[in-house]
Amino acid sequence: MLKSIEWKDGRVFILDQSLLPHRIEYIECNDYPEVAEAIKTLKIRGAPAIGIAAAMGVAIGAERLKVETRSEFLKSLNSIIEVMLRTRPTAVNIRWAMDRLKRLVDSNSGKDVSELKEILKREALKILEEDIETNRSIGLHGLPLIKEGINILTHCNAGSLATGGYGTVTAPMFIAREKGIRFHVFVDETRPVLQGARLTTLELLKAGIDCTLITDNSAGALMKKGLIDLIIVGADRVTRRGDVANKIGTYSLAVLAKENNIPFYVAAPLSSIDFKIESAEEIPIEERPADEVTTIMGIRIAPEGVKVKNMAFDVTPAGYITGIITEKGIFTPDEISRLQG
Numbered sequence: 001m002l003k004s005i006e007w008k009d010g011r012v013f014i015l016d017q018s019l020l021p022h023r024i025e026y027i028e029c030n031d032y033p034e035v036a037e038a039i040k041t042l043k044i045r046g047a048p049a050i051g052i053a054a055a056m057g058v059a060i061g062a063e064r065l066k067v068e069t070r071s072e073f074l075k076s077l078n079s080i081i082e083v084m085l086r087t088r089p090t091a092v093n094i095r096w097a098m099d100r101l102k103r104l105v106d107s108n109s110g111k112d113v114s115e116l117k118e119i120l121k122r123e124a125l126k127i128l129e130e131d132i133e134t135n136r137s138i139g140l141h142g143l144p145l146i147k148e149g150i151n152i153l154t155h156c157n158a159g160s161l162a163t164g165g166y167g168t169v170t171a172p173m174f175i176a177r178e179k180g181i182r183f184h185v186f187v188d189e190t191r192p193v194l195q196g197a198r199l200t201t202l203e204l205l206k207a208g209i210d211c212t213l214i215t216d217n218s219a220g221a222l223m224k225k226g227l228i229d230l231i232i233v234g235a236d237r238v239t240r241r242g243d244v245a246n247k248i249g250t251y252s253l254a255v256l257a258k259e260n261n262i263p264f265y266v267a268a269p270l271s272s273i274d275f276k277i278e279s280a281e282e283i284p285i286e287e288r289p290a291d292e293v294t295t296i297m298g299i300r301i302a303p304e305g306v307k308v309k310n311m312a313f314d315v316t317p318a319g320y321i322t323g324i325i326t327e328k329g330i331f332t333p334d335e336i337s338r339l340q341g
């Protein structure tokens with residue numbers, strides 16, 4: 001399994017996912033702006049993974065600060081956190097990680113600068129470790145859905161590359177495979193940046209899971225033909241009432257799933273639930289650069305001067321969702337608000 005991010009020898013190493021599946025190269029980040037840039041440019045992506053990266057970014061940024069007093073430290077720390085929060089707006093995991101680090105610093109009011117640096121580093125590593133555990137629990141809870149012989153459809157990449165460990169959507173699949181259950185996965189290529197084609201198929205093939213790559217436009221026809229038994233997708237943000245923001249195209253799949261009576265599940269850790277908001281309208285939807293649409297892997301496919309709208313995410317209303325697979329179990333969207341800790 002490829003590690004998406006690692007803290008080693010006082011530096012953060014990020015697997016450059018923009019080069020996959022062709023090259024495996026890690027970017028060495030020596031300070032927080034490099035981590036922020038890697039998040040913005042999708043070198044690391046996927047909601048839990050960018051939460052972990054942002055936390056490590058803050059930890060390494062704090063480590064490099066040359067200030068003596070606690071108040072100078074806190075001021076600089078807040079600006080580093082702001083930089084991380086501005087990288088990508090839709091996944092709530094970045095804000096979740098930043099809030100967690102802020103609370104920790106607040107609760108350690110007696111500690112000096114060097115102690116705070118150490119505390120932040122330990123917490124960032126803990127966020128990574130916990131995510132690995134969380135993935136495993138999501139996998140165990142989702143496992144009963146993976147019945148012998150079924151065909152699953154997934155979109156984008158909610159695999160190990162998008163998290164610290166087993167992935168969210170892929171966790172039940174990896175465990176099912178380990179247990180010898182046979183099943184097959186259709187993978188949407190996921191335009192514009194092809195996370196499905198480049199990343200999810202790579203992960204499934206590596207794990208020995210039978211999979212087939214399809215164009216995004218094929219999903220509806222396959223459902224209509226009765227070739228899909230189950231859909232599982234990830235989430236960037238789940239609201240209190242169970243609306244789900246995820247990679248653009250997820251909403252279309254959910255509507256088609258309902259039309260064709262196919263169970264539609266979302267796999268997401270509690271860190272992707274935004275208990276502060278009720279409805280989907282409150283979720284900021286990231287719009288990304290035009291060249292992601294006018295080019296494919298650097299090759300221009302559209303005429304110069306064409307207008308482009310590139311929304312990275314859409315929102316699926318709770319009513320289309322059969323269940324949300326979390327580390328605490330599978331819940332219907334209307335049960336989500338009860339999970340608030």
Ligand code: MRU
Nearest residue numbers: 045046047158162168234235247
């Ligand atoms: O733009 P991306 O690649 O960060 O989008 C990723 C997704 O939409 C995933 O489905 C989501 O973050 C869940 S990852 C476990």
